[in-house]
Amino acid sequence: MSNNLFYSRNREIRGGFLEAMFEICTKTNKMCGFCGFATFDPKNQEDSKENKMFCGIASSYDTLVSSLPECWLKMTKSQRTTYTKNKRIELQGLQIRGR
Numbered sequence: 001m002s003n004n005l006f007y008s009r010n011r012e013i014r015g016g017f018l019e020a021m022f023e024i025c026t027k028t029n030k031m032c033g034f035c036g037f038a039t040f041d042p043k044n045q046e047d048s049k050e051n052k053m054f055c056g057i058a059s060s061y062d063t064l065v066s067s068l069p070e071c072w073l074k075m076t077k078s079q080r081t082t083y084t085k086n087k088r089i090e091l092q093g094l095q096i097r098g099r
Contacts, residue, residue, distance in 0.1 A: 026053060027071045034072075035065060043094065060087040 025032040034056040041048040042062045053065040058072040060083065069075070069083065 023053065025055075025071065026065055027068060028074075060084050061091045062087050 022031050022033055023035040023037065024030065025035045036054055036056060037051040038054055039047050039049065039051055040054075041052070042064065055063050055065050055068060055072055058068060059080075067087075069079070072080065075083070
């Protein structure tokens with residue numbers, strides 16, 4: 001089975017979220033295997049019309065590349081922990097305001 005047929009069949013079944021990887025990351029200006037585009041908006045928890053770049057390795061509810069202070073792979077463990085805790089607090093604030 002050719003790759004084109006495989007990916008087009010998966011898009012039909014799973015939707016249009018299956019995008020090619022190895023995009024040029026805006027944080028490092030290099031090709032990255034963890035960067036990808038999607039139309040999901042993490043703050044509203046729904047799809048939007050514009051494509052946004054996400055980091056597949058970052059751990060948080062908001063893994064937008066634009067919200068990261070720097071590349072996740074270049075951050076120290078303490079920076080990653082601080083980022084994740086801050087995003088958790090931000091998510092709780094959004095959930096409280098949403099009720």
